[in-house]
Amino acid sequence: MPDKFGDRTSMTYRLWNTTGVDMFLTDQDEMRVGWDATLGKTLKDEFTSSFSLGTERFTPRGTATFEPYLSNFVGVALAYDSRDIWMNPTKGVFHTISLREGWKFANTQVTTFTKVNADFNVYKPLFPQQVLAFHLGGGFGLGDIPLGELFYSGGPSSVRGYSLSEIRKGVRKLIFNIEYRYTFNDSFQAVVFYDWGDAWYQGFPALGDFMSGFGSGVRLNTPMGPIRLDYGIAGGRNFSEGVLHFSIGQAF
Numbered sequence: 001m002p003d004k005f006g007d008r009t010s011m012t013y014r015l016w017n018t019t020g021v022d023m024f025l026t027d028q029d030e031m032r033v034g035w036d037a038t039l040g041k042t043l044k045d046e047f048t049s050s051f052s053l054g055t056e057r058f059t060p061r062g063t064a065t066f067e068p069y070l071s072n073f074v075g076v077a078l079a080y081d082s083r084d085i086w087m088n089p090t091k092g093v094f095h096t097i098s099l100r101e102g103w104k105f106a107n108t109q110v111t112t113f114t115k116v117n118a119d120f121n122v123y124k125p126l127f128p129q130q131v132l133a134f135h136l137g138g139g140f141g142l143g144d145i146p147l148g149e150l151f152y153s154g155g156p157s158s159v160r161g162y163s164l165s166e167i168r169k170g171v172r173k174l175i176f177n178i179e180y181r182y183t184f185n186d187s188f189q190a191v192v193f194y195d196w197g198d199a200w201y202q203g204f205p206a207l208g209d210f211m212s213g214f215g216s217g218v219r220l221n222t223p224m225g226p227i228r229l230d231y232g233i234a235g236g237r238n239f240s241e242g243v244l245h246f247s248i249g250q251a252f
């Protein structure tokens with residue numbers, strides 16, 4: 001409806017109903033049912049704004065012991081995007097800053113929470129077919145942060161080299177990633193990476209306790225985005241103790 005919303009406006013709607021053990025959050029059997037919707041609008045050139053709202057019901061199953069709750073949220077975000085190819089950029093930057101305000105309903109109590117998140121991505125071409133990519137992300141939460149809104153460190157899109165059972169959770173996070181990407185042809189790409197970061201609950205970051213990982217991987221480019229396979233080795237471990245990560249899309 002460009003006559004009402006103008007050009008370059010997007011609407012995204014998601015609906016989910018998932019059941020199982022979520023290693024990122026509770027480590028227990030759970031059921032998550034929810035939805036969210038986002039309206040995005042290009043402001044000028046590479047600047048885009050968005051407004052979102054949603055809700056999620058989080059309940060235990062079987063022998064799980066955590067408290068069930070319902071959360072609602074509204075959020076706003078601002079992004080600057082100068083990437084040449086959004087699925088597999090070779091140059092440009094992609095920066096986002098977001099704010100989310102929410103309400104948690106558990107038993108007869110209503111509490112509030114606030115989340116602020118920022119991600120900065122830079123893609124620098126080196127030589128033909130070679131790109132150096134950087135990511136710096138941070139965030140913090142205030143109030144009664146629900147389980148489904150926690151930050152995490154570790155895993156295929158954070159600090160690689162750690163199994164799901166080793167993932168750290170918290171209301172604050174700081175993550176840094178760097179990748180060297182070499183594109184052999186339109187279908188195949190190889191990378192070497194280093195990741196560093198952590199998630200924690202209170203106080204200032206203890207940099208000496210941060211997680212780190214390094215390794216290499218391959219990307220198979222498809223119409224739906226790169227299929228990603230990375231072998232990460234956590235800091236202080238041997239090659240044989242590495243973890244194989246499989247995902248879709250670039251890590252950042």
